[in-house]
Amino acid sequence: MKELLKINKLSKKYHTMKGEIEAVKDFSFAAGNSSFIAIVGPSGCGKSTILSILCGIEKKSGGKIYFGKKDITIGYMLQNDTLLPWLSVLDNALLGLKIQGNLTKETKKRTIELIKTYGLGDFIHCYPNELSGGMRQRVALIRTLAIDPDILLLDEAFSSLDYQTRLEVSNDVYQIIKKENKTTIMVTHDIGEAISMADTVIVLSKRPAQIKNVYNIELNEDELPSSKRTHKDFNRYYKMIWEDLDINV
Amino acid sequence: MSEEHKLYIKKVKRKKRSILITQISILFLFIILWELASHFKLINTFLTSSPSLVIKNIIFLYNDGTLFNHIFITTYETIISFFLGTLIGLLIASIMWWNDFIAKVINPYLTVLNSLPKVALGPILIIWAGANMNSIIIMALLISVIITIINAYHGFSSVDENRIKLFKSFKATKWQIFTHLIIPSNINTIFNILKINVSMSLIGVIMGELLVSKEGLGYLIMYGSQVFNLNLVMTGIILLCLLSIIIYYIIVRIEKKFIKFF
Numbered sequence: 001m002k003e004l005l006k007i008n009k010l011s012k013k014y015h016t017m018k019g020e021i022e023a024v025k026d027f028s029f030a031a032g033n034s035s036f037i038a039i040v041g042p043s044g045c046g047k048s049t050i051l052s053i054l055c056g057i058e059k060k061s062g063g064k065i066y067f068g069k070k071d072i073t074i075g076y077m078l079q080n081d082t083l084l085p086w087l088s089v090l091d092n093a094l095l096g097l098k099i100q101g102n103l104t105k106e107t108k109k110r111t112i113e114l115i116k117t118y119g120l121g122d123f124i125h126c127y128p129n130e131l132s133g134g135m136r137q138r139v140a141l142i143r144t145l146a147i148d149p150d151i152l153l154l155d156e157a158f159s160s161l162d163y164q165t166r167l168e169v170s171n172d173v174y175q176i177i178k179k180e181n182k183t184t185i186m187v188t189h190d191i192g193e194a195i196s197m198a199d200t201v202i203v204l205s206k207r208p209a210q211i212k213n214v215y216n217i218e219l220n221e222d223e224l225p226s227s228k229r230t231h232k233d234f235n236r237y238y239k240m241i242w243e244d245l246d247i248n249v
Numbered sequence: 250m251s252e253e254h255k256l257y258i259k260k261v262k263r264k265k266r267s268i269l270i271t272q273i274s275i276l277f278l279f280i281i282l283w284e285l286a287s288h289f290k291l292i293n294t295f296l297t298s299s300p301s302l303v304i305k306n307i308i309f310l311y312n313d314g315t316l317f318n319h320i321f322i323t324t325y326e327t328i329i330s331f332f333l334g335t336l337i338g339l340l341i342a343s344i345m346w347w348n349d350f351i352a353k354v355i356n357p358y359l360t361v362l363n364s365l366p367k368v369a370l371g372p373i374l375i376i377w378a379g380a381n382m383n384s385i386i387i388m389a390l391l392i393s394v395i396i397t398i399i400n401a402y403h404g405f406s407s408v409d410e411n412r413i414k415l416f417k418s419f420k421a422t423k424w425q426i427f428t429h430l431i432i433p434s435n436i437n438t439i440f441n442i443l444k445i446n447v448s449m450s451l452i453g454v455i456m457g458e459l460l461v462s463k464e465g466l467g468y469l470i471m472y473g474s475q476v477f478n479l480n481l482v483m484t485g486i487i488l489l490c491l492l493s494i495i496i497y498y499i500i501v502r503i504e505k506k507f508i509k510f511f
């Protein structure tokens with residue numbers, strides 16, 4: 001399997017007048033095509049920083065990042081609800097294409113298809129404040145998918161939702177990602193979410209983020225996250241990861 | 250719609266209407282009391298004038314042919330300084346948003362200029378720009394520009410970091426962030442600035458007219474007080490009230506039309 005992404009000894013220091021903050025240190029790992037990687041770690045350990053560096057919002061301080069493809073496109077779905085309230089569902093979904101100058105009849109059609117496929121067809125001309133929290137996250141995901149990214153980054157994408165919605169949206173998003181066959185890196189502090197969605201879970205230490213442990217999750221990929229949660233291996237993974245994190249604190 | 254909801258809507262509408270009716274009644278009551286008090290010599294109309302005297306005065310000015318000239322001059326000056334002030338203010342605020350260095354350099358100057366009473370600059374303005382319409386417009390500009398810059402820059406720089414991050418993740422240029430995010434996020438701020446600037450420009454224009462002019466409502470008030478014709482002063486003030494209400498109303502109408510799209 002050719003690696004789509006390889007990170008070697010990535011490090012990041014933030015400089016402020018108060019001092020130097022080492023957010024990431026010697027972080028190395030590789031991601032194959034259409035793998036689903038979850039990164040868990042205590043809050044403030046540097047998870048978001050890693051994603052920001054990957055998609056070019058922040059500069060790295062050291063290390064190397066290799067992409068297995070030229071002109072790689074990266075889609076970044078942020079933590080909070082970042083839909084623009086003055087744009088309709090369709091215009092929100094088209095935002096990335098528009099900004100990147102890739103808005104054509106075809107890409108627009110594809111985006112409308114995405115919106116319809118993922119159950120928002122009736123809401124295409126609605127505004128974000130008319131949608132439920134779960135629907136908004138789905139629009140945000142479609143907006144990220146509309147640019148047809150090679151790698152999808154999710155940063156605590158469901159943390160603003162209540163528990164029930166969160167489980168539903170996890171199912172939705174999981175199905176969408178599997179269907180679109182996207183390589184995904186998901187940051188979360190929810191251990192259950194990580195185990196039930198990813199095939200690899202990376203556990204980070206507290207700041208500066210270093211890899212503490214890596215788990216290959218061997219649960220049936222065809223099952224939905226909510227049903228994976230009922231598996232007895234789920235609890236086994238949960239316990240191990242929980243202990244990894246617990247020692248850190 | 251359920252009966253209950255209909256009742257609710259009716260109640261809200263009725264409340265709205267009674268507020269409006271009360272507001273109008275207060276205004277009429279005031280005018281009537283003013284007229285009655287002057288009619289029965291409870292107040293000295295030489296000092297306070299009266300509604301009927303004001304109307305007489307307006308008719309006199311109309312027959313004189315100067316009424317609309319005064320109104321036109323003040324409106325014209327206000328509109329010019331309103332547009333210039335808003336444009337220049339928004340432009341400078343945009344430059345400050347664009348370039349942090351410039352913003353930091355300008356900031357203390359803005360603070361000082363903002364707290365400086367602009368009337369104090371009147372005499373210098375007259376010497377520099379002459380006793381004409383130019384110094385009136387410059388005066389009004391000084392008043393509206395500073396506050397526009399401060400409000401707009403504050404709005405521009407308090408746009409949600411996460412949204413900026415989103416745009417950056419799409420590799421947006423700074424110009425794209427400005428046009429697709431900063432400006433639309435600040436539509437409300439901009440309309441508030443417009444509303445503030447209507448009054449700021451009017452204040453500036455009247456202040457300028459009091460100092461230098463030969464025409465306009467400010468001149469009418471000034472001239473009236475110089476010849477101790479309080480009727481003329483009152484007439485000027487009332488015309489001014491009407492003018493500011495009309496301009497404000499126009500802005501609110503535009504806002505309502507515009508906000509629909511957002």
Ligand SMILES: Nc1ncnc2c1ncn2[C@@H]1O[C@H](COP(=O)(O)OP(=O)(O)O)[C@@H](O)[C@H]1O
Nearest residue numbers: 014016021023042043044045046047048049050
């Ligand atoms: N732009 C920044 N400037 C300075 N420090 C930052 C910046 N962004 C993040 N940090 C610091 O880096 C550390 C890691 O942050 P982050 O990656 O957001 O953590 P996480 O996503 O794991 O909660 C935190 O201590 C945070 O305060």
Ligand SMILES: [Mg+2]
Nearest residue numbers: 047048155156
């Ligand atoms: Mg984070």
